[in-house]
Every structure is written in C-alpha cells, then in structure tokens.
Amino acid sequence: MNKPTSNLSPGNLSPNPTRGQCNLATRHLSLAAIYGLIACIFLVIAPHAEHLPPWVSVLAATLMGWRIYLAYKNLLLPKRWLLTLITLACVVSIFLTFRTLFSREVGVTLLILLTTLKLLELRTQRDAIVTIYLACFIIITNFFYSQSMPTALFMLFTLVAILTTWLHLQTGDLGFRPRLRMALILLAQAIPLTIILFLLFPRVPGPLWGLPHDAYSTSGLDDTMSPGSLSKLSLSEAVAFRAQFAAAPPMREQMYWRGPVLWAFDGRTWTAGTAPASKPATLDTLQNSQDYTITLEPHNKKWLFALEMPTKISIPSRVTDDFQILLPNNIIARVRYTAQSHLGFRANAEETEQQLQRALTLPATLNPRARQLAAEWRSTLNNSEAIVRAAFTYFNREKFEYTLEPPPLPGLHTVDDFIFNTRKGFCEHYASSFVFLMRAAGIPARVVTGYQGAEYNELGNYYIVRQSDAHAWAEVWIAGRGWIRIDPTAAIAPSRVQSGLAASLPDSVILPFMARTQSPLLRNLRLNLDSLTNQWNQWVLGYNTEQQFAFLTRLGMQSITWQNMVISLIIGLAALIGIFALLMLRHLKGRNVDMAQRLYLKFCHKLVKINLVRAEHEGAKDFAARAIKASPQLTAAVTHITNLYLGVRYGGEANSAAIRALRHAVTSFKI
Amino acid sequence: MSKPLHNVIQQAEQVILGKPHQIRLALACLLARGHLLIEDVPGVGKTTLAHVLAHSLGLQFQRIQFTSDMLPADILGVSIYLRESEKFKFHPGPIFAQMILADEINRATPKTQSSLLEAMEEQQVTIEGTTHPLPAPFFVIATQNPTQQVGTFPLPESQLDRFLLRIKLGYPDAQAERGLLEGINRHELIASLKSQMTAAELLALQQQVRQVFVSPALLDYVQAILRHTRSSATYVRGLSPRAGLSLLAAARAWAFINGRNAVIPEDVQAVLPGVASHRLQNVRDTHTATESDFPDELIKAVPIP
Structure with a gap:
C-alpha cells in the first residue's frame, strides 16, 4: 500500500474554520465530523454483515479502520489511482463471488463497498454531504432483509445519529446536546409526513417491491417427512403463526393444526405422492365449532394451517380431498385469515376405491417383521377398530421412548429397526411406523403433519404456535366412521399433547430457549415482546392493499383507486406543509x-x-x-x-x- | 433630546474645551445610573468636569479628597455621644450628597476604598447597625491617577467592575488649549454656571433612558461582542454578564443623548471603550499598564450580525 506520510498539505485536515469565512462546499472537515461520518456508515452497514460474504465485511471494516488511522495520524488520503484500483478490484471480486452484476445482493454489496471507499476521499463538506445521503440510502437496503421491529428501531437510532452528524456539518460549533435535540425535533416534525405517506401511499399487492423469492428464506414444515426431519425443526423457536379465538379456545390437546398430508412411503421418506382425481372432501355430523383468526408467517409453501377440520376460510383458497387448504401461490408475505373449524366431525365417510388403495400401498419387500406383527393382529382380531386399538396399546405397553435425539436408522428396514431395536423416536417415527403397521394390517392410513398445541399469550389474548410445536400424527379410515385421527405419540408421551414438548422431555435435553418454561419474569417479558411484534406485524407490516382499502373506506373515501389515493396523498402533504408554513409565518x-x-x-x-x-x-x-x-x-x-x-x-x-x-x-x- | 439636557451639554462644553465626547459619555453614565471613573494624570480637568456636571444638573455636590491616612468613617460619617441627651448622634459623612467627587481614589487604602464602593453599590450606608439611605440620584465620579505612580493602591478588578464607565480626558488639542489659556479663570466660570434642571427632572430622564428600545438584532450584536471577548485569546478573561448589562445600559443612554429612541450598533460601539477598557485586560499588556487601543480592536473584530 502506498501510504503518503507528508504532514501538512492542502488536502489535509485543518481545524474547522470560522463559519462564513469560506465556501461551504470546499470547507475542510473537522476531525469530529470525520469520526461521526465513519460511525454513521458503520451503523448502517453493520446489520448487513449477517448476510454478506465475510470478505465484504472484513474489507469494509479494514477500509473504515484505515480511514480512522489516517484521520488520527493526520495523514494524506490515498491517491485517486489507488482508490480506482481498489474499486475495480471490488467490482471484480463481487462478480467472482456472485457470478452476476445484477441482483439485489450485488447491488447492496456494491453500495456498501463504494460508500466505505467514499470515506477514503472524504475531504470537504461536499463529500461529507454525499456520504450522509449514502448512509440514508443504505438504511433502506436493511429493510430488504428484515422488516422486524428491532430492525426498524435500530434504523431509527441510526437515522438520529446521521441527522446529528449532518447537523454538526451544518452548524459547526454547536455542541452535541443541542444537535441531538435538533435532530430529534427534525424527526418529530417528520412524523406527520410519515403517517400520511404510510397511510395513503398506494400499496402494491404482494410483498415489498416484489422482492425475489430468496428474500424469504424460511424454515417450516416441508411436504416430505423422514426420520429426523421434525425433531430438527423442533429446535427452532421461530413463530409459525399466531391464532386468536373469537370465543372460548379449545383444549390444548385438541389443537391439531393440520398441514400437509402424506400418502406415499418409500421405506424412509413420506411424500404427498400424486393425488388421483377423486371426489371432493365431505364433512358431516359437525360439532363444537370454533372461529379464529390466524396470522401466518411466510413459509414459502402453498398451504394454510387450520384446526382439524376446517369448514370456512376467509381468503380465496382450495380445500383438497384430504383437507389441506392451499393457496394458488407460495406464501412469501405474512397472511392473515379467519377460519372456522369443527372439532367434532366425520370426514369423508365415503371414500373412493382409488384413494383407499393409495392409503394401503406399501413398498413391497421392506420391513418384514412389522408386516408379520400386523398380520398377527389381522388374523387374531376381527375388526379394524380392534386392530387400531391393539397397535395403540402396543406403543403404550412396550418400552418406547420419546426423545429429540433418536438414534439414526441407517438400514433399509427403518420401521423394523425402530419398532424392534432402537425404540427411541420423535413424533415422525411413531406416526410413520403406526401408519406402516395399519397399512400392513389392511387398514387405510396416512400421515398428517402440522402443529400440535400452542402457547397462550395472555397479554395479547392470542396463541403462539412455534416451529417447535411441529408434529406428525396418523389418520386411519374406518368404514362408516371416515378418517379418524390417531396420535401414537400420545400413547408414548401423553404430556407432549397435553402440555407441550418441553414438558414431555427430561430436563437434561437442551431445548431452544423459548420452549422451556422459564421464570415468570422472563416469560412475561417474552410474551410482552411477542405481543408487540404481533401488533407490529398486523398494523405496520400487514398494512397491505386490503387493510388500506378497509381503512380508507372507514374514513369515508368513496371510490378507492390508486389515482384517488395519490390525489389525497398530495392534498394531505400539501395541507401538512401548509400548516408548517403557517406556523413559520407566525415568525x-x-x-x-x-x-x-x-x-x-x-x-x-x-x-x-x-x-x-x-x-x-x-x-x-x-x-x-x-x-x-x-x-x-x-x-x-x-x-x-x-x-x-x-x-x-x-x-x-x-x-x-x-x-x-x-x-x-x-x-x-x-x- | 430634551431641552435641559441640551443646555447641560452646551454649558459644559463652554467650560471644558475640546472634550465633547467625554462630556457626553459622562452624562450618559449618569443617565444610565452608573458611576464614572476618570483616569488621567493630574491637571487635565477631571475635577472641573465633575464640578460642571454637578452645577449644571443642580445636584448637591461633595468632594472627597482621598489620602493614604483616610479612614472609612471620614467618608461615611460617625456617631458621636452627646452628653446632654445621653445618646449617640449620627453625623453623616461627605458621602451623603447627590454627586460625589472621589478625588484620587487610588491614594486611599483598600479598606477605605471599599467602604465607598460598597456604598456605591448598595445606595445606602450601614453604620453601627443603622442603615442610612443615600440621596437619589446618587452619582459618584471617582478620579484615579495612572497606577504606576508612586504611593497608590490600584483598585482591584472586582471594584473596577462597579464603575459603569471609565473615561480618559487626555490633553486638550492645541486649539482648545489656546482657548483655555486665553479664557477667564475656570473657578469663576464654574461659579457662574446656572443649574439647568432639577434632581426630579434628572430622575425622570433616567426613567426615560430605560425605555429606549433594544431590538433582538442589537442583542445579537451585544452577545457577539461578549462571546468574542470570552473566546478570543487576546484577553486574559472575557466580559462578565454584569459588563454586558452595563454595556446595554450605557448604549441606551448614548442613544437617548443622541436623540434616538432605539439603540443601534453605533451606540454600542461609542460606549464600548468606556465600558470595556477597565474590565478587559489584554494578554500583551499584563505587565505594562499602558492602555493600548484594544477596545478599538475589539470593535473591529466583531462583525455586526
């Protein structure tokens, strides 16, 4: 690196000259202003470190450190050709990393690196102002990655820092406290403008600015299930959805939130398989209706969750013949819907031959011992109900263990291995082997995945369902009674169903922070936070086309088109600016x-x-x-x-x- | 400007030749209810100025010549035991007058000096537990010889601050001196002066001076001056808030004397040397007591906002 070491030159930092003596644009910057600007840039790009390639973060930090060193030692800034060289190297590296120059990632990375490079040619007031604008712009890019409340609060804090630095550039000799006060006043004055823009700016349906789908990397239930897939998910404390009941909520053990239904088994993995054309799903003898609202976090799949069995969904969706609710597109933005379910039901009392055949298919040669066990039941017991009961009792009596860390089942005969050897498993093991046994015994059965249970937030009066509540259970079809839910996990660990995962595992098992019951204070704090997040999600992030429409209708707007919205936006802004102008005219x-x-x-x-x-x-x-x-x-x-x-x-x-x-x-x- | 005030100035100018600015400053000081310090070598007309002002304004006049063996009681007065009534009777000292000329104040000991200065500040005298109010208006003109002369006690800075203005008379120019030499005896001239107003009229004028308008823009200027004296490296220490108030009061009186009912920056600039020179000490002049023209530098250093 070519670091010039001469001490004093025109390009150097000179003490802040008296105001008004020289041109604002070419005035040299004080040391405090330079440090302030570096701090601002650091604050805005720091959150990006999480998802950028490590070399970008390291390079940005190095460049900032270099600038601080130059300022501290009062050295000359690097020559233009050197900066040009570094910039070119950055662009090439970015291309080599991302293999493209046109994507959101590349844009953000370029912006960050060029801004940090700008710090190295920070000489005059004009450079400083450009840097301030860049910092403000980078604030927006942070919302590409997270729109949560902590991010918003942190960016607000960053904005205050930027404004305070900007005021330092503008006012020079003003102290820190008055500058901070001024920055806060400026922000306060911007609040009414923000509210008007927020409420009236026309929303596009769908997520923010049609971001690419990779923006929503999400964890959640998959449409396949193999040993270990759910136990892994159980370690995630992420919220799957939140539910609020209109009336008295059901018991916890009745809270089966239905998700993907799995039919096909290849000996290890359960998948949905290909559904043949069949008659639509039918429900009768309904009892115990529940109305509730669900706010579903985006999970990048098509299905919605509802209590078994759903009878009404407020948003346009399709109910499949196995009672899954599907949207036309993947859910990449938070979605809110009301649903009605009946906890007492008879599902598909009539089922097509094709479907029943599908529910009996098994890989031909695998798991001979399990087949033998099923054949014994078949021969000794005379009806289907008795066989189901026998299987349930079997799991209950034999020494099965419920654990988050089941031993791997590497062999070909996974079900045999599990039932007769390891006997340690999580819900997917039990659901899988139960369905296998049923099919082997000639009873149509299938695996249902979803969530079981929920945590009640008494502060917001709603239920939180987390990824750790992910669950799998079985359904068997019995002539005349339709599909009946059998949860074999309940046979081994009834507490899993009654009081949740944490209660059903020994204390020594390491669980996500959230899942364990903690001290009342911590629990309270956590629920408070979740309640706040929920409000934020619903009222700020969830303010979409429909909510905007509803809000404007309530305000009395007659025909809501985007043209009308723009007009009222302009009128609103004009009125506000008019008020400000009048206030100023008083002086x-x-x-x-x-x-x-x-x-x-x-x-x-x-x-x-x-x-x-x-x-x-x-x-x-x-x-x-x-x-x-x-x-x-x-x-x-x-x-x-x-x-x-x-x-x-x-x-x-x-x-x-x-x-x-x-x-x-x-x-x-x-x- | 009021007619009597005009007459006072005219009369004074006839006696004290070639010093119109100093006369007006002295008058402004009086109108601003401040006390005046005149510093100069003997014989340039300090006493004459005091006499002329007292006579023209119709004020009861007392002169106190300060000496090194003087005691506070010589100024304030003393209580004497009367055998007939078996009581102490207070005999007021020379300070009980409307205008005091404290001549050569720096010849007295600090103890005596401070007894006068306290009376100036509080407009009253307390002797043996009894408080005696001083007459109104109460105006002190103190004269001081330049401090490098032998046998003087220079006034400490805190005491100097009590004087609203300090002026210098300086030698008269050639023309004025010729007039002085040619003219009749000053004592006779003073004796022939007529008073142009009453004490009550003077109090009313003082009241009017207080009403002179000061705009925010002017306050900005005054503050800029104060800020400059505090932040500049030229001065040992900056002007106090009391000095700022004095500056404003003097500027108001100056505007009034010049027939304006609002203060403009020129008024501030006119009184600034008088207000600031005894309160500011130039770093350069710490050891040499020669007063440079630094208030003038001060004026030039502060742009009018």
Missing part, C-alpha cells in the same frame, strides 16, 4: 428583520461599485456618513435607506409597509 416579524438585512446587504453591494465597501463591524449609520462624504450626490437616497433599515432592524418597526418601502428604495437605488 413573520423575525423574517421581516432578516428581509431587511438582505435588502440592506443588497444596497451595500450596489455601493461596492463606487469603491464603498462596508466593513463587517461598521454600523449602518457610520457607513452612511462615510458614503455621503464620498459621494454627496447620494445623500438623500442613502439617508432614506439607512433610516428605513435602522427602523426595521433596530427600531422595532418590522412591519410589511416598512419592508416594502425599503425594498422599493433599494431596488430603485442607482449610482
């Missing part, structure tokens, strides 16, 4: 005084032509006397203007008539 007197000063300076400027230059400390009266002495022919005009000026500025006669007279006198003043 008209002060403005008149300033106006008088401007006019007087104009007058002085005219006198410069005849070599009469007013010294900065020279009073108007003294100057007038000097002017009259120099050119007596101007006596009348100079005296008139000076008297008017003194009257307005010092005599308390700051009325508009005097201003008009002064303006007239100054404009008509000729030498």
